[in-house]
Amino acid sequence: MELHKSFLDHKVTKSSPSPALCCVETVSQDEQNSHITAYNSGDGSTNSDNESSSSKTVRDVHISMRLMEDFLDLAKENTEKDLETCGILGAFLEKGTLYMTTLIIPKQESASNSCNATNEEEVFTILNDRSLYPVGWIHTHPSQSCFMSSVDLHTQYSYQAMIPEAFAIVLAPTDTSRSCGLFRLTEPDGMNILKNCPERGFHPHKEPDNGNPVYEHCSNVYKNSNLRFEIFDLR
Incomplete structure (x- = not known):
């Protein structure tokens, strides 16, 4: 429990093994928890118009907005080569809320429109050692728009x-209308x-016969400005 609590304060420490980096955001108290649904590239505002009732039956998930920024930095070399980059998100459960505290970038095979993790046993070892849930994944669309492809849907x-x-985070740096999306399959x-x-x-x-979409924007994901997370780059 002490390990979990340490991810919710302002301390920055070096973790073991050495590939792990710890990050923390610090903002004013009234901005510490903000709802995320659709993240727009233009002004950083959120849009809850596409919320679905199916998302309201699941537990809340807290992430750091620093996550997207740091992931894009780690993916920059691939992005410049028009290659996708993917990562796995690990979270612990406390009092009914999932806190995303670990980003794992596995060894992977990348193309301009796909990315496949390899040596996945390394990922599960990290998750199991820390008793974390695989709460989602994150990947880039270097030259495509921000959406979920059919391959992405099967992964999700x-x-x-x-x-x-x-949930899935899609980062599309060249999409001028929406550079980041948080998606899940409708239920x-x-x-x-x-x-x-x-x-x-x-x-x-x-498409479903009742006219509902196959996937939707998340309505249960929040940014937590006090949430520290580790990055394991296994490439």
Whole structure:
């Protein structure tokens, strides 16, 4: 428990093993917890117009907004080469809330429109050693817009089937309308479509018969300005 509490203060420490970096944000008290739904590149404002009732049945997740900034820095070399970069988000559960405290960048194979993690046992070792939930994942779209491709949807299904709160962060630095999106599959519609889809690679998915979307913006993710997190770059 002491380990978990240490991620919620303003201290910055060096973690072990050595590839871990610890970061902390410090802002005024009234800005310490802010809701995130759709993050716009223009003014940094949020938009809750697309909230869905399905997200309101899951537990809240707290992340640091520093996460996106630091991930883009780590992905910069790939982004300049038009290659995607992906990472896994680990969180601990305390009093009904999930706190994202670990970003793991696995060894990976990247292309301009895809990114596949390799040596995934290294990721699970870090998560298991810290008793963390794989609460989601993050990846870049170096030259595409901010959306979830069919391959992304299948990846998201694998996370959300394990952890209902799991979400995907898409960072699209060249998208002038929205450079960052936090997405999840709708429940039950989107989850059922992906569960019953046998196809792989890039392919179209049928929209639910009731007119609901396959995926939506998250309404249960908050930025916590006191939340410190570790980065493990395993590449």
